[in-house]
Amino acid sequence: MTDILSASSLTKVYGEGPLAVRALNDVSLAFPRGRFAAILGPSGAGKSAFLHIAGGLDAPTSGSVTVADLKLPFADEEALARIRSEHIGFVFPGENLLPHQTARQNIELPMRLRGEKLDEGWYSSVVRTMGVAGAMDELPARLPRAMQQRVAVARAILGRPAIILADDPAHSLDARASLEIVELLRLCVREFGQTVLMSTQDLAEAALAERVILFSDGGVAGEISDPTPVSILTALEALSLRSGPG
Numbered sequence: 001m002t003d004i005l006s007a008s009s010l011t012k013v014y015g016e017g018p019l020a021v022r023a024l025n026d027v028s029l030a031f032p033r034g035r036f037a038a039i040l041g042p043s044g045a046g047k048s049a050f051l052h053i054a055g056g057l058d059a060p061t062s063g064s065v066t067v068a069d070l071k072l073p074f075a076d077e078e079a080l081a082r083i084r085s086e087h088i089g090f091v092f093p094g095e096n097l098l099p100h101q102t103a104r105q106n107i108e109l110p111m112r113l114r115g116e117k118l119d120e121g122w123y124s125s126v127v128r129t130m131g132v133a134g135a136m137d138e139l140p141a142r143l144p145r146a147m148q149q150r151v152a153v154a155r156a157i158l159g160r161p162a163i164i165l166a167d168d169p170a171h172s173l174d175a176r177a178s179l180e181i182v183e184l185l186r187l188c189v190r191e192f193g194q195t196v197l198m199s200t201q202d203l204a205e206a207a208l209a210e211r212v213i214l215f216s217d218g219g220v221a222g223e224i225s226d227p228t229p230v231s232i233l234t235a236l237e238a239l240s241l242r243s244g245p246g
Contacts, residue, residue, distance in 0.1 A: 003031060003066075004067070004162050004195045005030070005031045005065070006029070006030040006031070007029050007053070008063055009026050009027070009028055009063040010026070010062075010065070011060060011062045012049050012053060012060050012218075013061045022218055024060070025217070025219045026063075027046070027063075027218075027219060029213065029220065031197055033195050034193050035195060035211065036185065036186055036189040036195075036198070036209045036210045037197050037209055037210065037211040038197075038199070038200055038206040039213050039215055040214055040215065041214060041221075046215050046218040047167075047168075048199060050199075051199055052167075054165060054197070055165045056072050057090075059075075067087050068163075085113055086114065087162040088163060088165060089110075089155075089156030089157055089163070089164040090164070090167075091149070091153055091166040091185075093169060094171060096152060097140040101139070102136065102138060103135045103139075103151045104136040106151055107127070107132070108158070109155060110155060110158055110159035111159060116159075129191060130151075130153055130157075135147050135151065149169060149173070150181070150184065153166075153169070153181070153188070157188055161194075162195065163194075163195040164194060164195065166197070166199070168200055169185070170202070175204075178202065179204065182205045186209075203236075206227065206232055207227050207229045210225070210226065211227070212232055214235060214239065222235050
């Protein structure tokens with residue numbers, strides 16, 4: 001199976017000297033095309049740092065990232081912006097839609113930026129599958145938070161990116177709405193053949209993925225294939241025991 005994203009020996013250090021913080025420590029991971037993977041770990045574990053570097057939003061201190069067979073040119077912002085626009089879809093936590101544009105305008109944004117004409121059949125399929133047809137003419141502020149995130153997922157997938165990077169996409173939603181958003185991401189994989197990499201602190205959300213990578217202290221602490229809540233909890237308990245006293 002072809003890897004759509006691979007990271008080699010990623011290290012990220014913020015600051016210098018005694019105040020330096022090592023957010024990532026020699027992380028190497030690969031993600032096959034058409035799969036749903038989750039990175040699970042507590043706040044400060046390095047999940048967001050990894051996703052931001054994997055998506056070309058931040059540069060590593062050392063290491064490299066390849067997306068869709070293209071090595072990210074971290075020193076060339078223009079080339080990096082082009083790769084982000086053409087190959088990577090983003091879903092962020094919180095309110096990340098343009099506030100003065102309607103849901104329709106927000107969803108169409110990637111295609112407008114690329115100067116490409118909409119594929120009306122694909123567009124209709126995305127809007128219908130994401131359940132946002134009734135919200136298209138509303139401004140984000142008039143939509144519930146869960147609907148805003150549905151719009152954000154629709155925007156991320158419309159341009160048919162190589163991969164969607166979802167950084168804690170259900171943050172601040174209630175439990176039911178959170179799982180609905182993660183189910184939508186899983187639907188993107190199952191129905192559209194999309195590749196999704198999601199970070200989360202929530203065990204139930206992670207269990208909806210096909211693969212869970214456990215992060216701790218800026219590194220990979222373990223991995224679970226075909227996860228269930230029980231298998232994830234067992235792995236987390238084993239890590240806790242392993243890192244405990246004695």
